[in-house]
Structures are given as C-alpha cells and as structure tokens.
Amino acid sequence: MPAATRTPIELASAPVLRLLAIAAGGALGTLARYGVDRAVAVSTDGFPWSTFAVNVAGSFLLGVILTLVTERWAPTRYVRPLAVIGFCGGFTTFSTFTVEAVRRTQDGHPAVAVIYLFASLVAGMAAVGLGVLVARGGRVEPDHLLSADPDADPLADPGVGR
Numbered sequence: 001m002p003a004a005t006r007t008p009i010e011l012a013s014a015p016v017l018r019l020l021a022i023a024a025g026g027a028l029g030t031l032a033r034y035g036v037d038r039a040v041a042v043s044t045d046g047f048p049w050s051t052f053a054v055n056v057a058g059s060f061l062l063g064v065i066l067t068l069v070t071e072r073w074a075p076t077r078y079v080r081p082l083a084v085i086g087f088c089g090g091f092t093t094f095s096t097f098t099v100e101a102v103r104r105t106q107d108g109h110p111a112v113a114v115i116y117l118f119a120s121l122v123a124g125m126a127a128v129g130l131g132v133l134v135a136r137g138g139r140v141e142p143d144h145l146l147s148a149d150p151d152a153d154p155l156a157d158p159g160v161g162r
Contacts (some may be wrong), residue, residue, distance in 0.1 A: 025086020058092035063131020
C-alpha cells in the first residue's frame with residue numbers, strides 16, 4: 001500500500017501551526033513569569049528570588065515535559081513546540097538572570113551575584129534531573145539521560161514526529 005501523500009497546503013500548514021503553538025506557549029509562559037515577578041518582591045541589592053524561582057521551576061517542567069513527550073506520550077507535532085519551546089522558553093529567562101547578576105556586581109554586591117549564579121545553575125540542573133525522575137515514576141535510567149546517541153536526544157530534531 002503506498003504511503004499517504006500530503007498536499008502542498010498540508011505541508012505548508014504544519015510549520016505555521018508549529019509556530020502558532022510556540023507563540024501561544026510563549027505568551028502563556030511570559031504571563032506566568034510576569035505573575036511570579038509581581039507576586040515576589042525583591043530588593044535591588046538582595047537575592048533575585050522571583051527569577052531564581054521561575055528558572056528552577058522552568059527547569060523542572062522542562063525535565064518533566066521532555067521526558068513525557070519522548071518516552072511516554074504518543075508522537076505529536078505540537079506538544080514540544082507549545083510546552084517546551086513556547087511555554088518553558090517564555091517562562092524562564094536567561095537574559096534577566098544575567099542582567100540581575102551584573103547589576104548586583106555593579107551595585108557593590110558581588111557575593112550575592114556569585115551565589116545567585118552558582119545557585120541558579122546547580123538548582124536548575126537538579127530540577128531538570130528531578131523532573132526527569134518524576135516523569136519516569138521514580139525509575140532511574142541514566143543511560144537515556146546522558147546518552148551520546150543523537151537519536152536519544154529529545155532536542156535533536158524538534159520538527160520530526162513530535
């Protein structure tokens with residue numbers, strides 16, 4: 001039986017729908033980040049708790065979502081763009097993280113900046129690992145987490161089959 005062929009309109013609409021999924025997820029993630037930023041008051045010389053919280057929470061969500069998308073759920077073209085690229089990308093913020101660290105240093109609080117940088121990286125990595133573990137129901141499969149196989153990389157080709 002021959003493989004189903006797609007019309008030019010169907011081929012053109014898939015990338016557009018993925019872009020719309022990314023935009024929708026990004027809008028939701030940005031609004032969620034804004035809500036956290038408004039809910040958590042931070043002084044200009046203190047530890048930037050709101051950005052720290054969204055980046056760690058976003059790292060956890062990234063671990064959960066990517067594990068579910070690649071290991072548990074049926075293939076779909078729109079979950080990864082919506083949830084991972086869009087929502088997590090809009091929710092987390094590397095630019096604000098960097099600016100806050102630089103500002104702490106410029107304002108005479110380099111120790112806060114260094115602690116913030118180090119704590120964010122360590123907590124973010126731990127949160128991704130915890131997210132993977134939670135999504136796997138507590139099963140530890142380190143060969144999948146740190147695989148050198150490009151086929152095992154959940155970000156290798158986001159446009160194919162997901």
